[in-house]
Amino acid sequence: MEPKPGRTTETEVAIVGAGFGGLCMAIKLIEAGRKDFVILEKGADVGGTWRDNSYPGAACDVQSHLYSYSFAPKADWTQRYAGWREIQDYILDVTERYRLRPYIRFGQEVSGAHFLQDEGRWRIETRGGDVILARHWVLASGPLHVPAIPDLPGLSSFKGKLFHSAQWDHGYDLAGKAVASIGTGGSAIQYVPEIAPKVKQLHVFQRTPAWVIPRDTRRYSDFRKKLFAAVPLLRKLHRARLYWSNESRVWPIFNPALARTLQKLAEMFIRSQVKDPALQRKLTPDYTIGCKRVLISNAYYPTFNRANVELVTDGIREIREHSIVTRDGVERPVDCIILGTGFVVDPRVYMRGFALSGRDGHELAQDWARAPEAFLGTTVTGYPNMFQLVGPGTALGHNSIIFMIEAQVHYILDCLKQLDAQRALYVDVKPEVQRRFNDEVQGALKHSVWSTGCKSWYQTAEGINFTMWPWSTWRFWLRTRKVRLADYEWVPAPAGQGAARPHAKAAARTG
Incomplete structure (x- = not known):
């Protein structure tokens, strides 16, 4: 009671x-x-984070079998990197399992x-x-x-739709809308590719580019899931392999020279995904990979090849009732602003x-x-x-x-x-x-x-x-x-x- x-x-x-x-x-x-x-x-x-972050494309950047309790295994993860719904369902299941x-x-x-x-x-x-x-x-x-809400001049005066990625309004239809996405961190690189095909125009406002590397999107076969359930030792060995392969990533973190060498591969990834050389330069960070959070996505960079997607790197001067004005004086009309600005x-x-x-x-x-x-x-x-x-x-x-x-x-x-x-x-x-x-x-x-x-x-x-x-x-x-x-x-x-x-x-x- x-x-x-x-x-x-x-x-x-x-x-x-x-x-x-x-x-x-x-x-x-x-x-x-x-x-x-x-x-x-x-x-x-x-659920915490996984209860709140339900934006389109929300997923974990740690492998499913490792992003779960060692004492409460799940043999039937659907894919290498689970989406938010599957993770939240796992949390709900554990809550019920342990009463x-x-x-x-x-x-x-x-x-x-x-x-x-x-x-x-x-x-x-x-x-x-x-x-x-x-x-x-x-x-x-x-x-x-x-949620971190940026201190942008005029934000409170905006008359269109405004929400943070962690408070996604699923009742608002983005179809045919002019949308501004502010921020290019872990949330934005996941929802930007998802909403781009639906909106009329998408302006992605970037302050600092992030290093984005390829994502392993493979799914677990029904046979593999049944095998993990029938032979727990194989699942444990798979989890152990994931752990130690991730642990090997610590070497570039503590050897910046090695990180800068591996960075060349990330630069090649950008060039292979983005057609416009000018966009390639804007999307390439000027800091050593790993200094900020490294993100994983196969869909983010190709999004900027779309005719209805614009990468905006000029800072925001002010937000008006129905538009955003950048420091170069350009005014962009928008119906909706999405804050992909992370957390405090x-x-x-x-x-x-x-x-x-x-x-x-x-x-x-x-x-x-x-x-x-x-x-x-x-x-x-x-x-x-x-x-x-x-x-x-x-x-x-x-x-x-x-x-x-x-x-x-x-x-x-x-x-x-x-x-x-x-x-x-x-x-x-x-x-x-x-x-x-x-x-x-x-x-x-x-x-x-x-x-x-x-x-x-x-x-x-x-x-x-x-x-x-x-x-x-x-x-x-x-x-x-x-x-x-x-x-x-x-x-x-x-x-x-x-x-x-x-x-x-x-x-x-x-x-």
Whole structure:
């Protein structure tokens, strides 16, 4: 039974977000016998990114068999790179398979979290007025859930249709319309080829070109799918092969000279796909491949051979009621503007309205004023019993983020286990441990392709890369196998106060 708004819930673990990260955390809590938890989800269903991004052509750029939980296999993926619908159906299936819905509260957007130091637990507040008191909480909202709306002069005055790619209006018919697509990132390179044949005119506004490489569009045969289902070992071997082939991509990341050599192949791909030499030049980036996110598509470049598609590289001066004016003075009438401008990934920005306070006066907004940082992307000094999934320094440029999520969840569960074993009230990563780790990360990043001069969403406005894991993913796996007790301060419970709380309840207590 759902609690009424404004009521208080006590629980062992609160999870924020019901995407891949939050659901993985929930499943592993159940398997560990810890059933006293709640998932707070601001949306109306599970899925996170894959629930929201339903634009035409939306698909993953990691292979299907690798972009799924290792413990919840799907033998019948239809193709090498799944579309959003198949991924979302997989998430829905996993949710039902593990009976997670009783633990989830939908429409619950968290507005703040405050550590109650004397009690050793967190007070988590929602915009609806609910309060959750939790001994532990896991921030699993992910970095790709707040659409980035560009600050363009006159955007609010536009009288035509306007929407972001993550909020696609499927009820609006693009047929016969003059459409402007602003942005040429991961979303745009997928929906632009899909809508181009339908619209009357498509203006693609590009600020910076992206490196786009070929996509493996092969489908899995019925025989292969049946074989994977009948012989799980073959599916596991296939997944392992995908993992290690992806892992080999780490070499160009940490050898910019090698990346520039491979870049020649990407340049050849552009020339083979685009007929006009002038367009070829405009679509060729001037930065080393890998410095920004590398995109995959077989359809994006050929789209610019169409007579009804224009690549616009002059900056936007202003947006009027029914048109867009570029800096060269050219005015282009448009019926619809689609913002393919990605997401706000800096938590200092998208968590601006989220008050988060820890022990001894710690405020996250102050601690992250220079740049977001954490220990192993999972714990933050000054914020005991708080854990993150896909936190600072855990994003990847070469492999599956699901692999990283599973490693983090394993690490968090070991933290909970050690807390019980130590009979501690709470645990806090030592400041010197976090500082030493982040110095190590930044040192490694200096020698990577991400430090070759381009500006990307991996960085703060000041140029600090707070996003990427700068080594092979197996190194992250090794470092998260077991919690090193010496890395943390284990604060004992006051005399007479039990540290461990029961965690075998079927659902969170409300009162």
